[in-house]
Amino acid sequence: MTARDTYRAILEGEPYKVRAMMAFGTNLPVSQADTALAHRALSQLEFHVHCDLFETPAARYADILLPVNTPWEREGLRIGFEIDDRAAGWVQLRQRMVAPRGESRADNDVIFELATRLGMGDGFFGGRLDAGWNHMLEPLGLTVDQLRARPEGIACAIDASEQKYARATPTGVRGFDTPTRRVELYSETLLRHGQPPVATFVEPADTPRDAKATRQGRFPYVLSSAKNGFYCHSQHRSLPSLRKRAPDPVAELSPALAAAKGIADGDWMRIRTRVGEARFVARVTPQLADDVIVAEFGWWQGCPELDRDGLPIEGALGSNFNALISADSCDPVSGSVPHRSFLCDIERDPATETRQRKWSGYRPFRVGELRPEADGVLGIHFEPVDDGKLPDYRPGQHVEMQLHLDDGTQVTRAYSLTGAAEVPGRRSYSVAVRHQRGRSADGTPHEGRVSSHLHCALKVGDTLTLRAPSGSFVLPRHSPQPLVFFAGGIGITPFISLLESLPDGTQGPAIWLYYANQNSTTHAFRERIAQHRARLPQLRVVDHYNAPRPQERLGIDYQSNRYIDASVVDDALIAQRARFYMCGPPAMMDAVTDGLMARGVPRFDIFSEVFRSPTAPPTDGDQHFTVNFARSGHAPATWTPRQGTLLTFGESLGLQMASGCRVGQCESCAVRLLAGKVRHLHGSEPEDPSVCLACQAVPLEDVVLEA
Template sequence: MTSDRAPTVDHVKGYCGLCIARCGTIATVADGRFIRLDPDPAHPTGAAICAKGRAAPELVYHRDRLTRPLRRTRPKGDPDPGWEEISWDMALDLIAAAMRRTAAQYGPEAVAFSMSSPSTTAIADSAPFVRRLMNAFGTPNLVWALDLCGWGRGFATRYVFGVGSVATGGAGGAMPDIARTGCLILWGYNPSFTRITHATATVAGLKRGMKLVVIDPRNVGLANKADVWLRVRPGADGALALGLANVMIQRGWYDQEFVRAWSNGPLLVRSDTNMLLKAEDVFPNAGRGSFVAWDMRSSSIVRYDPVTGQYDPSPGHLSLQGEYAVETIDGAVSCRPVFDHYAGLCRQYSPETIARTCWISPEQLAEAARTIWVSRPVSYYAWSGHEHHANTTETARAIAMLYALTGSFDAPGGNVLLPSVPTVPITGEDLAPGLAPAIGVAERPLGPARWDNVSTHDFYRGVLEGDPYPVRTLIGFGANLLLAQADPVRGRAALSSLDFYAHADLFMNPTAALADIVLPVASCFEREALKIGFEISEDAQSHVQFRSRIVSPPGEALPDTDVVFGLAKRLGLEKRFWNGDVDAAYREQLASSGISLEQLRAEPAGRRSSLTATHYKYQAPDERGNARGFPTPTRKVEFWSETFADHGYSALPQFIETAVSGTSQPADMFPLILTCAKPSLFCQSQHRALPILRKRLPYPEVELHPMTAAAREIRDGDWVEVRTSSGAMRAKARFNETLDNRVVVGQHGWWQGCTELEIAGSDPTDPTGNNFNLTVDATMRDPISGTPSHRFNMCDIRLLRSNAHAGYRGMA
């Protein structure tokens, strides 16, 4: 007998935590079951949601979810781990005991933590608490993908502006004011696939007449709507930035007054030492730390004091170009302004050089430069497309300096430092005096390790070689290192050799399979979370929301935050974690906001705080009445970095051509450039087990031009092998006529099977499998950040004749 009772339906407002977009959502729950996720148009990020968000119910109820803590009972080399279900108390007790044991023998820094990227997972809900636990315990070593995601746009650009010229979420930085910009540059960034809130804003901007410049090797997403699409050669972005700057400088298409007043472009550089001329070298009584510029109106030098940001005497017209003989204490020295050196560097990247290096014609180069200049104000956003290279730091600096030429930074319609709701920091920096230096900081003192972020390369070295000190325990929160990072073979060896490894995740994966303890965690739809500000605009930044749980997690799964608090209790750190009260932590975080946790619980759609964006904040007076300037050593935008020079790097952003893999091999063995891009349906290495998504893209694909394929007898849809000097992977060929025929585009993150579609998974270390990262040469690394060259490796591609048949159901 069937019931005619209508289901009880609830609509729960919240936001999707699956990626950095944090789209505002409305969840539909029928009789206690989560059945649908839709965008919330009233939310500042709720204009749309992507396919991944719509697949949320399938994620929540997937049969492969982890539901109970597991303990390994067999050695890590055994193909069967012998997983045994245990209680949460036993699991947390074992983890805490291992952490204490390692700290007692080697020091707390020998315990590392790993974490998935907040840009593509829901770890942002718990990341501040993970860092707090690290600080309270005494370890600086967080292994995550900053060197690949966020370093270039948000950290390397700090060496130009003092802050990230592109925002990275929790790390701060400037956000493009798309609603008011005259020209938006999307550099290696496809928001249609990565941040849909930016995609919808861009479409709205185009409708009102905004100009769009897209720089990408592929014509994807918004590139087909662009006024200018520059099909840059992978790895040549730095040269392109210098080439665009050259055209703009040569034609006078730059904001000379901004450069003169707000950059260190006027400061003089000595020809004999190639260092900034110090005032103490010229004036006997000058204090240390001041510099010298040339005033064209008085034909004399003026002193610049970075403490005040003032010139003395006040200049009439500072020179940006030319050569001047300056009498120093030790005699006459020839000097040129910083900007003259920068312009000279840019001149090396003439339109003809850019055509050879970047594969962009002089006409396109000039069109892009003109569009940028005449359409000001300009804003830009850059993403992984320029970051996954072994020259990313200098590329990011070059892009930031190109942007500085427009004078649009922190201007209406430019990249704006948005206000934020006042909060109390909870990451516990005050709990961690005297931490050991992070692994990698000695080799690359200006890179991610400066901020206690450790690359996998350096982490593996610490584990396998004990350099600079042993790392023996790892506590992992969702980081699938074997799929997300280069050198998975070395990664497996490192993880297998740890004394202890605990991993928290939604699903078992190849990295978690190497752990001693595996913990089941709740998805973002099954836990509460607090978000203060939604980044993309002034309105979004004013939005504060406490996301309620839509449904209960499966089995005994718990939020990552509960795992952190449980470990803190067992480590004797409970008082530093609000005596185990997560709500007390949220209340402390909100204490200075004027909004209470109780108010947020009563209003699940969130509350707005009163925020008003101000502009040109570098012009505002400080407490002494001097212009605030920029938070750099010279208090100016830095075209010339003495910080870099002092550490043995170039003061100017030199374009470093990525070394070619396999240079010992004949050139015709690897004639193609292999780069990669992520498909829109999955977040990195996740979600391929969901049939609703997997049926739309059953197998990994590699894009190539039909001409390239014809030369190798490859048809569209054939299984192929892509091989570099480092390794190989397999995928299905997909033709793309808009690609340059010298470029091949793969996809990373493939390992997971899909039982419902009878698709098998693959081993991430098997060269006959589908792990793109096997093709990456992990020895090619950025000298400053340590970033490996994920998006530039020389390769060839061949047809797999035996597996290229229509009925194939496994992974080739």
């Protein structure tokens, strides 16, 4: 039975009227074609109970939403696994790993208990799940108790031999499980149901070859769909670890079609069909035909931790593929809908301002303003030399700066942006740089070459180059949970960008900002933060000074003279599942992270920005290694140190390789290493040795990459 059959039963009473529904985990308006039809049907139900882990778009139609628990909170019977023949015969009663959270119940428990209360217990093994499982296990000669005693599982003999159809029987060869025992190219069964007995090609109902179907050319392109490999159907987009790798819904189109429509890679584009519209980020894909668009399905969920709001499931601001597809013509045999053959038109989303597109590579900027923000902290404002407009960014992101020092050395550094994330007609960016100075153990003074240059030699009007803003350390402008920020010294910069981005009033997230400085002289953005406190009632700031000046009063000018650690966080915030973000010296971030985890905060609720600048690959040395980008079809090429990282090497060969931060943080550039060894320039090797981060990896021998 398809979703369309369910809708028909609810709306038209065919083959009988469905008036109430109890659903377990299904997300019909997003996972099945025809969101408008799903809306009509689900709105029509007289009683609707939905059982799920999350409040999904389908759950919002329900009268009652029941929380079910995860597989780790309950036992589960598994008969057969999908690895090999031995696994296929393995039977296991999976143990419960943790107690159920809150009032959540296993969906089996909900069904069995409900059936019993409705007087249908006899049909549900007397309401005893074990009895039901024993019934299933009986043919195998097993019981639930035996499986409980052997939590690793029990092997059962199964017939895994091939070519069973060729076995001899008393009446001849066994054959296949078809009425004729043969492979049926001609099917009497189909014929009896009024269908062609031999498979034939039938042009889709919506064909680009039919002027009526294209609405006289208004919908000239074929819309197909694909799954995003990071997610399962409409799930998992709320998980930051996955979302940072695939942050936005994508639609692919050919270079010629993109050029004809004025769409560039990375632009938001709008897809319209005769039943709906939705927006996606364009990915230009040379392999596609010029009249085909392939869009991802399953997008609705927000990921506040990465500043991504939930998406509407209908309308121009949504990205729900199934809102684009009608279920009015289905395949009569399979019941499938035209998910890969619907007609559409596309345009660049009017919200995409072409003059504000992200640029690739480095773009020349001049210094527009230099402003001291504190002792040893310099604010730098940049304007593009071409006087063009600039793309916005998300709070917490950074720019990569390339400049030449006085001795001619070219250096690259990354700095968090400090201004508001969105500025209409933006024409400038700003960062803040601390002058890195100190003394080594023997008392010798030292200072950072780049920060010294910026503080002592940079003048208004000087030029340097910037990459477009990027980075996966992103701070939420909306959050259902409280946000706790830890900033050490110049680590305040990403948080300043967030505060600049929040509108006046109380709608924003509840924020606790713990900010460590030596004293008021090194306290960057002190006045500005005070102004934000005055306009953002939900912002609390706790200043920590470890070397206060004599005139600075504890409790008035600053709130603590201790170093920041996890003990500053109230238990109530941890109980509310606050999200924790930090940027500062590694020692502070390690102490806070360890302390929070010791108090039960999950590691995935803690986010940190490492001050990390791109590491220049060594350009000397005479190593020569062969690099084979196996999936590209490109001939193996010779790498020398001058070629840089595997990412820059691949790009120099004309390969399209995924990348994001380019400093080893976001993992967007992760590729499988099929052979050979690499070294990562940023000094940390991925946990999985079969994967390398192309933006950081250089070969140590001949390598083969799955790229």
